[in-house]
Amino acid sequence: MNGKMQEARPLIFSETKETLAAALEARGEKAFRATQILEWIYKKRVRSFDEMKNVPAATRAWLAETYDFMPAKLVAKSAQASDVTEKFLLQMRDGALVECVILRAPQEGTGEERSRKTVCISTQVGCAQGCKFCASGLAGWKRNLDAGEIMAQLMFVCWEGGDKGTRETGFTDFDNIVVMGMGEPLMNYDATMRALTIANAPWGLGVGARRITISTSGVVPKIHALAAEPMQFRLAISLHGATDEVRSQIMPVNRKFPLAQLIPAAKDFSEKHGRMITLEFILIENVNDTLEQARKLAEIARELHAHVNLIPYNTVEGLPWKRPSGNRQMQFLKILQERRVPATLRREKGHDIDAACGQLRLRNLDKEKTANAS
Ligand code: SAH
Numbered sequence: 120m121n122g123k124m125q126e127a128r129p130l131i132f133s134e135t136k137e138t139l140a141a142a143l144e145a146r147g148e149k150a151f152r153a154t155q156i157l158e159w160i161y162k163k164r165v166r167s168f169d170e171m172k173n174v175p176a177a178t179r180a181w182l183a184e185t186y187d188f189m190p191a192k193l194v195a196k197s198a199q200a201s202d203v204t205e206k207f208l209l210q211m212r213d214g215a216l217v218e219c220v221i222l223r224a225p226q227e228g229t230g231e232e233r234s235r236k237t238v239c240i241s242t243q244v245g246c247a248q249g250c251k252f253c254a255s256g257l258a259g260w261k262r263n264l265d266a267g268e269i270m271a272q273l274m275f276v277c278w279e280g281g282d283k284g285t286r287e288t289g290f291t292d293f294d295n296i297v298v299m300g301m302g303e304p305l306m307n308y309d310a311t312m313r314a315l316t317i318a319n320a321p322w323g324l325g326v327g328a329r330r331i332t333i334s335t336s337g338v339v340p341k342i343h344a345l346a347a348e349p350m351q352f353r354l355a356i357s358l359h360g361a362t363d364e365v366r367s368q369i370m371p372v373n374r375k376f377p378l379a380q381l382i383p384a385a386k387d388f389s390e391k392h393g394r395m396i397t398l399e400f401i402l403i404e405n406v407n408d409t410l411e412q413a414r415k416l417a418e419i420a421r422e423l424h425a426h427v428n429l430i431p432y433n434t435v436e437g438l439p440w441k442r443p444s445g446n447r448q449m450q451f452l453k454i455l456q457e458r459r460v461p462a463t464l465r466r467e468k469g470h471d472i473d474a475a476c477g478q479l480r481l482r483n484l485d486k487e488k489t490a491n492a493s
C-alpha cells in the first residue's frame with residue numbers, strides 16, 4: 120500500500136479554531152460547532168468522532184469523511200529504569216517512525232513533591248542539517264511532519280502518559296514543551312508554528328508560550344522570522360562551537376550561516392522578546408572542549424545575555440565522538456562561571472534526556488522499512 124494515498128485526508132489535529140469554524144460555516148453550520156468539537160478533542164480527550172455526543176450525526180459523518188482522527192499507532196512505549204524519561208515511538212500513516220519523550224525532573228528548591236514534566240517533540244522524520252555528532256542526521260532527511268502530526272505527539276502523551284491536568288483545569292499538566300526531538304524545526308517552520316499555536320491556544324492544550332522552547336541549529340532567516348512573531352515562545356540555539364572553525368567542523372549549517380550572522384539573529388530575537396535565550400553546548404572530547412572555546416563561548420553568552428546549557432555528549436552508535444572527563448567538564452563550566460555567565464552543566468540525567476534526539480528511531484529503522492514495503 121502506498122503511504123501517500125493514506126495521507127490524503129488531513130488530520131483533525133492540524134485545524135485551528137478559525138480554520139475549523141470556516142470549514143463548518145462553509146457547509147452552513149454554526150460557528151459554535153467548532154468550539155464543541157475542539158472541546159471534545161482537547162479537553163475531553165476523546166479518540167474518535169463518534170464519541171462527540173452533542174455533535175449531530177450528520178456533522179460527525181462529515182468530519183469522518185473529511186479528516187483522519189488517528190494520526191499514528193503507538194508502536195513502543197518505554198520507561199527508563201530511573202523513571203526520568205518515558206519514550207513514545209509512533210508510527211505515522213505512511214510508516215514513518217517518530218518519537219516523543221516525557222522527561223520528569225524534580226522541582227529543585229520548591230519543596231514540591233510533584234516533578235516537572237517536560238514533553239520533547241519531533242518536527243521531521245530524520246534531519247537534513249547533517250550535524251556530525253547527531254543520530255537524527257545519520258540516516259538523512261525523509262520528510263517534514265505536518266502540523267497535525269506534530270500536535271498528535273502531544274495528544275499521545277496526553278492519552279498515554281497519565282495526563283492529570285485535564286479534569287480539573289481543562290488544560291494539560293505539562294510544565295514545558297521542548298521542540299528538541301528529531302528534525303530541525305525552523306526548516307519546517309509553518310507546520311511547527313501552526314502546531315505550537317494549537318498547543319498554546321486556550322481552546323487547544325493551553326500550554327503557555329513561555330513554557331514552549333524551540334531549539335534550532337541556527338537557520339538565521341527563520342530566527343528573524345520567529346523574532347517577528349507575536350507569540351512569546353522561547354528560543355534555544357544549538358551552538359556547540361564558539362568559533363566558526365570549530366562550529367563548521369561539526370555543523371555544516373555554520374558554513375551557510377556563520378557566527379557573524381547567527382549572533383545578530385539571536386540578539387534580534389532576545390531584544391524583541393525581552394527574554395534570555397539559551398545557548399546549548401554539547402561537550403565533545405578534543406573537538407570543542409578546550410578552555411579557549413570556553414572563553415570564546417563566555418564572550419558570546421555575555422554579548423547575548425544568554426544562559427548556557429552545557430551537555431556532556433551522549434555517545435551514538437556508529438559515531439566516534441566521546442564526552443570529556445568530568446574534570447574537564449568542570450573546568451569548562453568554571454570558566455563560564457568566573458565570567459559571570461549563567462551556566463548549567465547537565466549531570467547524569469542528561470544521558471536519558473539526550474537519548475531523545477533521534478536515537479530511538481535509528482534503532483527502529485528496520486520496522487520503518489518493513490512498514491513502507493507492506
Ligand atoms: N534540530 C534542533 C532540535 C533538535 S536536536 C537543534 O539542533 O537544535 C536537540 C538538541 O540535542 C540539540 O542541541 C542537539 O545538538 C542535541 N544533540 C544531538 N545529538 C546529541 C548527542 N548525541 N548528545 C547530546 N546532545 C545531542
Ligand code: SF4
Pocket residue numbers: 246247248249250253254255256300301302303335336357
Ligand atoms: Fe538536525 Fe538538530 Fe541533529 Fe543537527 S542536532 S542533525 S539540526 S536534529
